[in-house]
Amino acid sequence: MIDLENVSKSYSKGQPAVKHVNLHIGRGEFVFVVGNSGSGKSTLIKLLLKELDPTEGIIRINGKDIGTLKHRQIPKYRRELGVVFQDFRLLKDRSVYENVAFAQRVTEVPNRIIKERVPEVLSMVGLAEKYKAYPHELSGGEQQRVAIARALVNRPALLLADEPTGNLDPKTSFEIIGLLDKINTYGTTVLVVTHNKDIVNAMKKRVIAIRQGIIVSDMQEGEYLYED
């Protein structure tokens, strides 16, 4: 699903943000990526989304070297990934339904399919009843559920979540991770970047720790051993 071969990324100044990373994440895995601020986690997500190109190395997603994608192929490539952020990034002036439908409208999915899929993903995230609500009428956890529904509506094989619980209280954070875990059991590969030690320790998933752009540990049923 995700293969990084000797991937490095340097910004113009300073040390490389990601250094000689080799990584394989198989289809259907659930993986946490942990590390303190500035360790290179966001850079890694941006490389996977092809918002940045590596200075060195090859990134393959689904067997495809994304370095070979033409400029005009990038939007389509990104739509095949589901992405969730710490700050939800919902459209404030659109309802829950429209926020999720929007991801399909831009891909010119026929209305008939949209009408089928939007309620389907909203009930999967437990928000079927709130389809008319606007983001400001929802709690943080509910807003993140909408963002997850939007990420799932195009049925991505891979879901990337960058600090998805960063703005949520502990109970809601566990609910959101539980939802990502459920999505994973349906077959979607899930990669979660997080600082949340309690969640990482409770979930017993694969944990990849990054320090200064280098993978310093990679453990199945791992723990958050890393001190900030």
Ligand SMILES: Nc1ncnc2c1ncn2[C@@H]1O[C@H](COP(=O)(O)OP(=O)(O)OP(=O)(O)O)[C@@H](O)[C@H]1O
């Ligand atoms: N656009 C940029 N230009 C120059 N340096 C950058 C840029 N973005 C990130 N960096 C540097 O790259 C390194 C890794 O940053 P990155 O944002 O990937 O870390 P992070 O682990 O995601 O941190 P955080 O948890 O704070 O989001 C840091 O030293 C950072 O200062």
